[in-house]
Amino acid sequence: MGVTGIIGAMEEEVNILKSKMQVDAIIKKASMEFYKGILNGKEVVIVRSGISKVNAAVCTQILVDDFKICRVINTGIAGSLQNKIDIGDIVISSDAIQHDVDATGFGYELGVIPRMETSTFIADEGLVSLAKKVCEREIPDIKAHIGRVVTGDQFISDKSVKERIESNFHGYCTEMEGASIAQVAYLNQLPFVILRAISDKADDSAFVDYPTFEKKAIEHSVILVENMLKEL
Template identity: 55%
Template sequence: MLGIIGAMDSEVQELKNEMPDAKITSVAGMDFYEGHIHDKDVVVVKCGIGKVNAAICTQILADRYKVDSVINTGVAGSLNSDIDICDIVISKDAIEHDMDVTALGYERGVIPDMDNSVFHSDSRLIDVAVKSIEEANLSVKVFTGRVVSGDQFIAGKEKKDDLVNTFAGDCAEMEGASIAHAAYVNNIPCLIIRAISDKADGSAEMDYPTFEKKAAANSIKILKQLIKNL
């Protein structure tokens, strides 16, 4: 069973439309669509915005649906000058950038009492995603990079530069690292796919509404091909 998580309707609705006979179960205010896409067992869910919603959702997928892998699809702001709007970032790893216990001597992003704070993506899922993007014939560039997540919409140069300098982030969003975190503690392979909706700078508020739908549509195209290839 493959678990697919998006934070917003635009990130998962088209996948739900591919499952007309889906069994829908509501848990913790989230609707889990269980069915088939390309003859593969999948469960698709909108988790809502933010790290807590995303982590709760991932744990439900682990406990109730016993998923054997999790893919998080959606949009993000670019932190890398080479990565433009509508380009694709496949996660090599993910970090929670708003984890800050520096007052107790930890580096930013380090989660106390955990053996790991950088959550690496599954190598097989990365390979399948790269192949799937090539086959989807999207006229965008593809990057494998670091996703940094926090409960903030990044829309200023100072914060953007901080995330680049501190974490070497390639894109910023609000769910991926918490999904990767929850998958890690449950020993579930995980991958984050992000289409760039804005540049996470002073133009972000203007760019995001314009490009969010187009970026999300690109993510959906990739995910459909990826499901077929798994």
């Protein structure tokens, strides 16, 4: 089974999981605290990466190098990019891409990272399938969607920006860490999945919706991760 790395961007996202685990060690590195131990009978390392792509990427590489993880689950919240995806729903990554990578001046398409074989990072099919099954069983009152997670160093709260991102990348949700974690996983040939509970619509209502629905969204993420671990 190996060690599963579980990354959340914010303390709220990982506190509940940490409170449920048997903590064997807390290792501090790069201003992050890595909680190593057992959750639901499985070896895990749970960590708050901090918000933004750089923090998330650094965190993922530390998990690979120092903890020898064999898979990574990134849990958190996001803004919906599709009308069919409501607040409270879960998006499970089919793949991930960065919307703020722009080398179009050199002839690349928007989102393409120059000199890489791919800029679209495909999630592990087994983890995606497991997440969908567990979500439908454990949280039957919400919908689980499998689709693209779109990442950038922006909190999207403008309808026109949301529409531009959706039009360019056809994403299901937008957030600030997932695709950078996916890129590090790809470079290390590591299976990954990104789980996002929808907290807002990524438009002009985002600042109103986000605080209201954040707590519920986090609860859904915790239920999903806990029950996925049981079946790994």
